[in-house]
Amino acid sequence: xxxxxxxxPEETHELSDWLVTQxxxxxxxxxxxxxSAVHADQDHDLTVDAVCGEQWTSILQNGISxxxxxxxxxxxxxxxxxxxxxxxxxxxxxxxxxxxxxxQSDDSQIKQTxxxxxxxxxxxxxxxxxxxxxxxxxxxSYRKIAALGFISAALVCVAVFLNQxxxxxxxWGWNRPGALTADIPADQYLNGLADSANxxxxxxxxxxxxxxxxxxxxxxxxxxxxxxxHPQLSNEDRTWLIERCQAWAGKLDAQIVVLEKGADxxxxxxxxxxxxNKLVKALQTRAKQVA
Amino acid sequence: MSTxxxxxxxxxxxxxxxxxxxxPSSVQKQEAEMAFNSLYDRxxxxxxxxxxxxxxxxxxxxxxxxxxxxxxxQKIPTHFDGTHFxxxxxxxxxxxxxxxxxxxxxxxxxxxxxxxxTQDSTQESIHQEEKTxxxxxxxxxxxxxxxxxxxxxxxxxxxxxxxRLNVEYNTVQTRFHRAKQFLEDCVNQPQKETA
Numbered sequence: 001x002x003x004x005x006x007x008x009p010e011e012t013h014e015l016s017d018w019l020v021t022q023x024x025x026x027x028x029x030x031x032x033x034x035x036s037a038v039h040a041d042q043d044h045d046l047t048v049d050a051v052c053g054e055q056w057t058s059i060l061q062n063g064i065s066x067x068x069x070x071x072x073x074x075x076x077x078x079x080x081x082x083x084x085x086x087x088x089x090x091x092x093x094x095x096x097x098x099x100x101x102x103x104q105s106d107d108s109q110i111k112q113t114x115x116x117x118x119x120x121x122x123x124x125x126x127x128x129x130x131x132x133x134x135x136x137x138x139x140x141s142y143r144k145i146a147a148l149g150f151i152s153a154a155l156v157c158v159a160v161f162l163n164q165x166x167x168x169x170x171x172w173g174w175n176r177p178g179a180l181t182a183d184i185p186a187d188q189y190l191n192g193l194a195d196s197a198n199x200x201x202x203x204x205x206x207x208x209x210x211x212x213x214x215x216x217x218x219x220x221x222x223x224x225x226x227x228x229x230h231p232q233l234s235n236e237d238r239t240w241l242i243e244r245c246q247a248w249a250g251k252l253d254a255q256i257v258v259l260e261k262g263a264d265x266x267x268x269x270x271x272x273x274x275x276x277n278k279l280v281k282a283l284q285t286r287a288k289q290v291a
Numbered sequence: 292m293s294t295x296x297x298x299x300x301x302x303x304x305x306x307x308x309x310x311x312x313x314x315p316s317s318v319q320k321q322e323a324e325m326a327f328n329s330l331y332d333r334x335x336x337x338x339x340x341x342x343x344x345x346x347x348x349x350x351x352x353x354x355x356x357x358x359x360x361x362x363x364x365q366k367i368p369t370h371f372d373g374t375h376f377x378x379x380x381x382x383x384x385x386x387x388x389x390x391x392x393x394x395x396x397x398x399x400x401x402x403x404x405x406x407x408x409t410q411d412s413t414q415e416s417i418h419q420e421e422k423t424x425x426x427x428x429x430x431x432x433x434x435x436x437x438x439x440x441x442x443x444x445x446x447x448x449x450x451x452x453x454x455r456l457n458v459e460y461n462t463v464q465t466r467f468h469r470a471k472q473f474l475e476d477c478v479n480q481p482q483k484e485t486a
Contacts, residue, residue: 033418037425
């Protein structure tokens with residue numbers, strides 16, 4: 001651990017430049033932690049508005065060079081303000097701040113993420129936003145949900161059957177018959193989903209073909225999960241589950257693409273295991289919350 | 292909207308409108324993806340800057356960034372009201388950060404916990420170990436060195452501190468330098484030392 005906060009300059013004009021570098025850089029949270037440790041006895045009542053007051057417009061345009069030494073000292077002794085300041089200049093800051101952030105941005109990471117997102121968008125499964133806003137669920141009775149659920153489940157079953165490719169072999173995980181239709185309390189249902197996901201580890205994935213098949217099957221199960229009505233869950237939990245599933249689906253898609261492009265088997269297998277473990281844990285944690 | 296629309300000069304609202312009318316396997320889908328790419332190019336560096344200092348060290352900021360953008364793609368048609376896209380994007384990211392935070396503390400949390408309180412806790416938890424360690428090491432410094440460190444890290448110069456504490460300038464410099472050295476050694480070692 002490097003104590004970078006201890007390297008602050010002595011001169012006021014240099015101090016404001018140093019603070020701008022920290023506010024726009026990737027180590028701000030570490031700097032804030034160090035300053036918080038040193039100024040642990042300070043109150044948390046101060047706000048950025050109270051410190052910067054009428055200079056706010058000027059700060060958004062030109063940075064903090066016009067702040068007095070006393071104002072800069074307030075920021076340093078109340079370091080949580082630096083996080084607040086960072087968020088506000090990220091959202092409202094003008095060209096000056098934009099340039100500062102761009103100077104320190106990680107272009108390779110941004111490009112890499114863009115590539116993964118583009119690959120995910122190319123898959124039709126990402127486009128799954130329901131046509132009805134989530135709030136509309138509240139207006140539908142449980143009985144209606146169950147009836148709709150039954151119809152949807154039937155349609156899903158038909159769709160899965162019709163779209164079944166050579167590698168898609170429903171029957172395990174979330175595609176196991178009865179996995180999504182059991183009439184049980186929400187926490188048991190979520191734990192059941194976690195157990196179903198854990199079936200991933202039951203078969204070896206020691207070749208690329210085996211891993212690709214298994215990933216595709218798991219992805220199909222994910223699709224089933226997204227489209228299922230989950231009448232066992234509350235609106236909030238159902239929304240949470242579907243949103244998580246969509247995120248997992250995106251990651252599974254990305255892993256499939258990477259594998260198809262010739263990724264190293266060992267790494268791909270480890271990444272897949274890590275993702276499944278992560279989603280199993282998320283389901284189990286949610287189940288605990290629900291219980 | 293026409294395909295000849297200049298995406299670079301389009302406003303966020305115009306771009307999100309293109310995304311709202313997307314339909315799979317159509318020209319609109321292509322336009323929507325191009326519009327989404329433009330939004331990404333415009334806002335990604337700032338979202339990443341926001342997330343990098345808010346995720347716990349053991350979480351990959353790229354994962355949350357990616358998930359934020361995927362969720363934005365899914366939610367724009369139904370949940371974005373057309374005003375301040377970046378603010379809306381950051382709110383998605385914050386919700387995801389809260390999810391991550393809750394995953395780690397969930398057994399003691401319940402749904403009635405105040406959102407602001409949880410957000411504060413999220414930020415507090417980042418680098419908490421670093422903070423606690425440094426506090427512990429600070430407590431091992433003698434009072435005068437603690438005072439010098441506090442004054443120096445509140446932006447006071449060595450000369451200001453010298454005048455305020457009535458200690459020679461060179462002494463202030465030396466004591467601060469040694470205190471820093473001690474603290475750096477202390478926080479990087481698993482076992483406590485004494486100043």
